[in-house]
Amino acid sequence: MSNFLLDEMDQKILFHLVSNARMPFLEIARECGVSGAVVHQRVKKMEDACIIVGSQFIIKPDALGYNICAFIGIQLTEPSKYNEVAIKLMHVPEVVECHYVTGEYAVLIKIFCRDNNHLLTTLADKIHTITGIERTHTFLSLDRAFERQVYVKDRNIIKQLITGNNE
Numbered sequence: 001m002s003n004f005l006l007d008e009m010d011q012k013i014l015f016h017l018v019s020n021a022r023m024p025f026l027e028i029a030r031e032c033g034v035s036g037a038v039v040h041q042r043v044k045k046m047e048d049a050c051i052i053v054g055s056q057f058i059i060k061p062d063a064l065g066y067n068i069c070a071f072i073g074i075q076l077t078e079p080s081k082y083n084e085v086a087i088k089l090m091h092v093p094e095v096v097e098c099h100y101v102t103g104e105y106a107v108l109i110k111i112f113c114r115d116n117n118h119l120l121t122t123l124a125d126k127i128h129t130i131t132g133i134e135r136t137h138t139f140l141s142l143d144r145a146f147e148r149q150v151y152v153k154d155r156n157i158i159k160q161l162i163t164g165n166n167e
Helices: 008-019 025-032 036-048 079-090 116-127 155-163
Strands: 068-076 095-100 107-113 133-140
Touching: 008 025, 008 036, 025 036, 068 079, 068 116, 079 095, 079 107, 107 116, 116 133
Parallel strands: none
Antiparallel strands: 068 107, 068 133, 095 107
């Protein structure tokens, strides 16, 4: 896959889509000073380049009673077990992210649980029973300061869109 170079218009369109994925293309077009067809074509090109992949609703875990967010560093019995362990972790519903990482741990996962007891049973009955996992280290998230989509190339364009300042 080749690198897709985002121009200023692409960045403006992405800014609006990331801010509100439900924003109609015609409204984005008005905000960007172009036609709806231009926005549609550019979004299609970004989809074809795999910059934009699907769309989804964001579910707030705490609204469903999942009040514990934890990150778990996992040491494997051997590095070659990663794929096997990742597949098994994918079947644990509480696990929402899984990363192969450098450093002390081979795997870093993010999980959501209802409470400490749910966290304990998830660790003891689901994660620690996976063959290939040697040891875990759990980090509880006390607060999430922010969450955002991946950085769009030129922050000045985003700043201009937010402030309306075209310096």
